[in-house]
Amino acid sequence: MCAKVKFSSIALIVISIALIMGSFHCEVVEDNYGWDDAHATCYGGINGSGTMFGACGYKDLFKQGYGVETTALSTALFNKGLTCGACYEIKCTNSKWCLKNGTVLIHVTATNFCPPNYTKPTENWCNPPAKHFDLTQPMFRKIAVYKAGVVPVQYRRVMCHKQGGIKFEINGNPYFLLVLVYNVGGAGSVVDVKIKGSKTGWLQMSRNWGQNWDFHGQMVGQSLSFRLTTSDGKWVQADDVAPSYWKFGKSYEAKKQFSF
Template sequence: MVVNLNATAAHTLLMIAIAVLAGSVDAQIEDGWDVAHATNYGSMNGSETMQGACGYGNLTEQGYGLETTALSTALFNGGLRCGACYEIMCRDSKWCLNSTKPITIHVTATNFCPPNYTQPTGNWCNPPLKHFDLSQPMFRKIAIYESGIVPVAYRRVYCSKHGGIRFEMKGNPYWILVLVYNVGGVGDVTNVKVKGSNTNWVQMTRSWGQNWVTGAPIVGQSVSFQVTTSDGRMVESINVAPATWKFNQTFEGNQFK
C-alpha cells in the first residue's frame, strides 16, 4: 500500500511539473493554435525576400516590410494563401527566446518554400510538413539565429494593413494583369471581378500568386473591382482607376474593416 501511494503521489507531482513547464504555451495551442516548424532565409536587410511566388514586388514599398514568410506546400495551397496573415511563436525548444513567456510575431505570406523531393528527409518544406520560412529579422524575434530551425505554434489572424487595397495594372491592351495586394481582413484573395465604365462585371482568372488576369476591353474606361477573400467577404472599389489610367500604375481602393 505504501509503494502504491508513493507511486501515485510521484505521478501526480510529475504531471503538475509537466503542466507548470508547459505553462501558457500549451494553453494557447489549445486555443486555436496548430504546430509547425520555422527556419529563415535571406539577410537582415531582407533583400532576398523581395519579389517571390505571390507576385508581390518591393515588399517595403508595398507595405509588407520584413514581416513576411514563405510557406511550405502544405500551407501555400498552390498560392491561394498568398496574403494570409499568421501569428507565430517558438515553443518547446532551448533555442526559443523568453520561452517561459513566448514572444509572438505577425507575418504575411508573400512567398513559397519549395519542396525538394530528392531529399525525402531533412527538407522541411516537403509535404505534408507545415513549415514557415521566415525573413531573418522575424525569425530572430522568436528564436536564436544559430538554431537554424525551431518548433513553433501558429494560427491565422486578421491582417492589419494601412490604407486601402492596392491594384497594380499591368499587361497590354489585349489582356490586363492586376496585382492585388495590401488586403486586410483574412488577407487571402479567392476571387476578383472587374468592371469597366462601359461593361458589366467580368470574372477575372487567377494567373499566379495574387495576379489576376482578364481579356475584357477596359482600356480607356474607368475601372471598378470586387475583391472576395477566403472567408467569403467581399468589398467593392467603384471607379478606383480613372478612364485615363495607364499600365504600371497602382490605384488604391476600399479596404476590409
C-alpha cells in the same frame, strides 16, 4: 545560421520584392482558428534581402507595406498561391533555442512559397505534408537564436490590419490585363476578383499566379472597378479605383478596405 532551403525556379519566377518596414497588428480570424504545430526556418539577409520577388507576385515589399514581417509557406499551407496575403501569429515552442522561453509572438504575412526538395526527403522542411514557415531572418531572430537553423513553432491565422485601402497594380497590354491585388486587410487572402469597366457589366477575372489576376479583353480608356472576395467569404466592391486615363505599370488605391 538559417537552415538552407533551396528554392526552385518556380518559386523564383518573378524575383523583385523589396521589404517594407511597415508594421501591423493582428487578431484571430475566427474563434475556431486555434494554435497548430509547425516548424520554422529563415531565408535571406539580416535586412530582408533575398526575400524579394516571391511566388505571390508582390514586388517592393517596403513600398507595398509588408516590410520584413513576411514568410514563405510550405506546400501544405501555400494552397497553390490562394493563401498569399494571409496573416499569421507565430511563437517558438519546446526548444532551447526559443527566445524568452517562447513568449515572443510575431505577426507575418504570407508573401512567398517554400518549395519542396524531393532529393532530400529527410532534410527539406518544406516537403509535403509538413506545415512550415520560412521566415525572413529578422522575424526568425525575434523568436529564436539564429544559429538554431530550425525550431518548432505554433501558429494561427489572424486578421490582417492594413493602412489605407486595397491596392491594384495594372499590367499587361491593350488586350490583356494582369492585376496584382495587394494591401488587403481582413482575411488577407483573395480568392475571387471581378472587374467592371465604365462601359461593361461585371466580368470574371482568373487567378494567373499568386495574387495576380487576369482578364482577356479591352479595357483601355475605361474607368475600372473591382469586386473582391476573401477566403472567409467576405467581399468588397471598390468603384472607379482606376480613372479612365489609367496607365499600365501603375498602382491605384481603393477607398475601400476589408473590415471585421
